[in-house]
């Protein structure tokens with residue numbers, strides 16, 4: 001897939017004059033278009049809803065932008081619940097999918113009226129004790145050997161998430177006996193998966209399970225949440241998934257299984273993160289040093305603290321040298337940050353056009369699990385997030401961290417009496 005950028009070098013230079021590098025910049029127009037296409041693709045399902053996975057890009061401006069289009073929020077922690085609340089996304093517009101959950105997190109979810117999706121059978125008693133049983137409940141199913149996993153989440157049987165098939169029958173029975181009347185079901189077995197067929201198979205497994213649960217327990221389902229995990233083409237040679245194809249495939253299974261067994265209508269939910277924001281942001285960074293030892297290094301002013309994926313998973317992120325979009329890739333570089341970690345590299349032995357001092361690099365596809373995974377090792381500060389609006393203006397949706405932010409939890413004054 002062609003790796004284009006939605007701005008010119010001159011535009012970025014004028015933005016840098018106000019907001020120093022590094023920063024992540026999100027393309028509002030492209031995000032809205034993609035979000036609307038997703039809704040259109042699934043419009044056959046009355047009640048279809050995408051709960052944007054807040055963890056992918058926990059920025060209230062983006063959560064609000066998507067909520068205006070009709071998305072809810074998928075939250076996994078107390079902080080994400082509060083962020084949604086502050087954004088005005090509450091009640092059943094929140095799906096709370098967490099694991100190893102603390103009492104205060106369930107209490108907050110209950111306070112907001114969120115749909116709670118339990119990750120384990122032992123959490124039924126825990127939830128009842130700490131927050132009470134809501135009238136709607138969902139469980140996360142782990143299909144074990146029925147499904148092969150992928151690199152990021154791993155094999156379902158080795159993944160820490162969800163209930164086994166035997167447990168899920170027991171769990172719904174317990175909830176039914178406790179008087180719960182509204183049920184949903186959830187799974188998520190892959191992350192960054194580009195194989196469209198994968199999601200259709202998952203739907204097949206889930207719909208079939210729902211039939212078995214219905215037959216055995218007499219419960220019906222309001223919704224089925226097929227999770228997140230739709231991948232994006234980080235590499236130029238990869239292709240984007242065909243969301244229409246996935247939707248049609250799921251619709252076919254829905255008709256064959258749920259409609260045929262008189263279990264329809266069931267609302268289809270997704271909680272995509274990467275697919276919604278991933279391709280639509282760029283980490284903008286400037287070249288500050290060169291180093292020529294056993295390899296040629298280009299040192300930039302961003303680091304792994306601003307984008308952890310390459311260091312953490314060896315993930316590929318495409319790099320464009322602004323103004324040299326069409327120049328031949330004649331040089332081989334490692335593009336590095338300044339952390340005292342040798343995996344602080346945005347690219348390893350990458351062919352790029354010749355890079356000069358002060359060149360500006362756009363690191364692609366940083367819109368999901370990018371800024372969100374940022375950290376402060378070596379005292380590196382988190383960068384700003386900017387939104388390139390549809391009218392071409394720029395809105396700062398998160399300022400850059402300052403040294404005062406970094407030191408805010410330390411009491412230097414206390415040193416005098418220590």
Ligand SMILES: Cc1ncc(COP(=O)(O)O)c(C=O)c1O
Nearest residue numbers: 053192228229230271272273274
């Ligand atoms: C439970 C859950 N839902 C949704 C997501 C979003 O995944 P993705 O961004 O790959 O769509 C994640 C990601 O970790 C997750 O753990």
